[in-house]
Amino acid sequence: MSSAIALTPTSYIVLGLLEAAGPSTPYALKQGVAVSVGNFWSLPHSQLYAEPTRLARAGYVTEDREKTGRRRKTYAITDKGRDALRAWTSEADAALPDLRDIALLKVFFGADPATIGPPQLERYRAKVAEYEQIHRVLSTHGGPSAKGPLLTLELGIEVSRACLAFWERISQGD
Amino acid sequence: MSSAIALTPTSYIVLGLLEAAGPSTPYALKQGVAVSVGNFWSLPHSQLYAEPTRLARAGYVTEDREKTGRRRKTYAITDKGRDALRAWTSEADAALPDLRDIALLKVFFGADPATIGPPQLERYRAKVAEYEQIHRVLSTHGGPSAKGPLLTLELGIEVSRACLAFWERISQGD
DNA sequence: CCTATCATGTAATCCGTTACATGATTAT
DNA sequence: ATAATCATGTAACGGATTACATGATAGG
Numbered sequence: 001m002s003s004a005i006a007l008t009p010t011s012y013i014v015l016g017l018l019e020a021a022g023p024s025t026p027y028a029l030k031q032g033v034a035v036s037v038g039n040f041w042s043l044p045h046s047q048l049y050a051e052p053t054r055l056a057r058a059g060y061v062t063e064d065r066e067k068t069g070r071r072r073k074t075y076a077i078t079d080k081g082r083d084a085l086r087a088w089t090s091e092a093d094a095a096l097p098d099l100r101d102i103a104l105l106k107v108f109f110g111a112d113p114a115t116i117g118p119p120q121l122e123r124y125r126a127k128v129a130e131y132e133q134i135h136r137v138l139s140t141h142g143g144p145s146a147k148g149p150l151l152t153l154e155l156g157i158e159v160s161r162a163c164l165a166f167w168e169r170i171s172q173g174d
Numbered sequence: 175m176s177s178a179i180a181l182t183p184t185s186y187i188v189l190g191l192l193e194a195a196g197p198s199t200p201y202a203l204k205q206g207v208a209v210s211v212g213n214f215w216s217l218p219h220s221q222l223y224a225e226p227t228r229l230a231r232a233g234y235v236t237e238d239r240e241k242t243g244r245r246r247k248t249y250a251i252t253d254k255g256r257d258a259l260r261a262w263t264s265e266a267d268a269a270l271p272d273l274r275d276i277a278l279l280k281v282f283f284g285a286d287p288a289t290i291g292p293p294q295l296e297r298y299r300a301k302v303a304e305y306e307q308i309h310r311v312l313s314t315h316g317g318p319s320a321k322g323p324l325l326t327l328e329l330g331i332e333v334s335r336a337c338l339a340f341w342e343r344i345s346q347g348d
Numbered sequence: 349c350c351t352a353t354c355a356t357g358t359a360a361t362c363c364g365t366t367a368c369a370t371g372a373t374t375a376t
Numbered sequence: 377a378t379a380a381t382c383a384t385g386t387a388a389c390g391g392a393t394t395a396c397a398t399g400a401t402a403g404g
Contacts, residue, residue: 006362008363010363010364012279013279016282019283025383025384026383026384026385027382027383027384027385036282037282040274040278041273041274041279042272043364044366045383045384045385046365046366046385047363047364047365049384049386050363050386070372070383070384071384071385072384072385073384073385088280089283089285089286090286090289092277092289092290092292092293092294093276093277093280093293093294095297096298096301097274097275097276098214098215098216099214099215099329099330100214100215100271100274101214102183102267102271104214104326104329105183105211105215106262106263106267107325107326108190108210108211108322108323108325108326109186109190109193109259109263109322110319110321111263112263112264113325115266116266116267118266119266119267120267120270123270124270145284147284148281148282148283148284148285151344152278152281155273155278155337155340158336158337158339159333159336162329162335163329163333166328166329166332170325180390182391182392184391199355199356200355200356200357201355218392218394219356220358220392220393220394220395221392221393223356223357223358224358224391225391228391244355244400245356246356247357350403350404351403352403352404353400353401353402353403354399354400354401355398355399356397356398356399356400357397357399358395358396358398359394359395360393360394360395360396361392361393361394362390362392362393363390363392363393364390364391364392365388365389365390366388366389366390367386367387367388367389368385368386368388369384369385370383370385371382371384372381372382372383373380373381373383374382375379376377376378376380
């Protein structure tokens with residue numbers, strides 16, 4: 001039988017994309033991540049080659065390789081995969097995530113806000129604008145399947161605004 | 175000579191605590207993390223045994239082991255360590271952190287907000303209260319060295335409030 | 349005295365990152 | 377043609393998590 005593996009967030013990202021987009025190559029997954037989840041959960045493209053392999057080993061997806069030419073691999077979610085995905089989305093989480101903000105870590109350890117703040121502030125400004133842009137596009141076009149992504153964007157916007165306000169404030173000597 | 179290693183956020187947490195608290199055992203570091211950085215950047219205690227060892231290998235800290243009894247290890251930051259820490263806090267960051275919120279990931283992939291939201295909401299409520307409590311304590315007692323931690327708390331509070339509002343909103347059918 | 353809990357550490361596993369490498373397309 | 381970029385992968389290394397394990401200390 002197929003060996004058992006632990007499913008990580010990366011696993012669910014792959015499964016989720018495969019369910020939403022149908023059979024895909026790692027490169028297609030990469031594109032998918034870039035325009036969707038990648039906005040708040042990024043991963044290097046190598047993961048999108050490695051992870052489907054792992055998932056295939058355990059039967060959550062099937063792997064299909066071209067016999068000819070570039071020998072591209074295409075992955076498709078299986079029923080087992082769909083079950084795992086649904087079980088995961090149905091379960092509430094145990095704990096809140098850490099902020100894990102390196103800039104904040106520096107401030108914690110005494111970094112000068114005037115140094116750390118301004119670039120940070122600029123990036124959040126850009127991020128907010130970008131999120132709002134995507135949100136506009138998704139809410140006008142984009143059907144009911146855009147519900148999750150839209151909500152996600154909304155949290156992204158609100159959190160980014162909070163961060164923006166913070167870095168703005170501490171950038172000017174308190 | 176000592177082998178070179180890459181310094182990770184974990185490294186700087188250890189260095190930062192060692193500078194702030196003076197020579198410490200891994201357990202003391204664990205205590206330190208728990209009441210400070212741990213609130214937004216947690217790590218398992220095993221890291222606080224492994225990481226100082228790594229740092230010692232490269233000369234950022236010294237390791238001192240009791241000859242008798244429990245043979246506890248005590249670590250102290252070196253000048254090289256202090257230099258590295260200062261260099262790090264002086265440099266602005268390159269990129270914003272990802273949110274990496276698993277609950278949000280679930281919503282993105284279509285999870286029912288009514289399932290995911292409420293527990294999330296409760297946790298943020300508690301978190302905000304906890305942060306505010308710590309903030310009160312730190313701002314009345316706690317000298318000028320509490321500046322960084324206080325700022326950190328303030329971002330924590332603002333972000334948590336934003337998240338709280340979000341989960342509250344989506345918990346009730348939109 | 350016994351059993352929780354605190355304190356202190358090591359071992360194994362593995363995911364994730366970084367780097368390397370090459371085959372196709374497209375633009376100039 | 378040829379450079380540049382897109383597409384497609386593999387290899388290696390190491391940090392991080394999880395689990396295991398035992399020595400002290402305090403409470404009942």
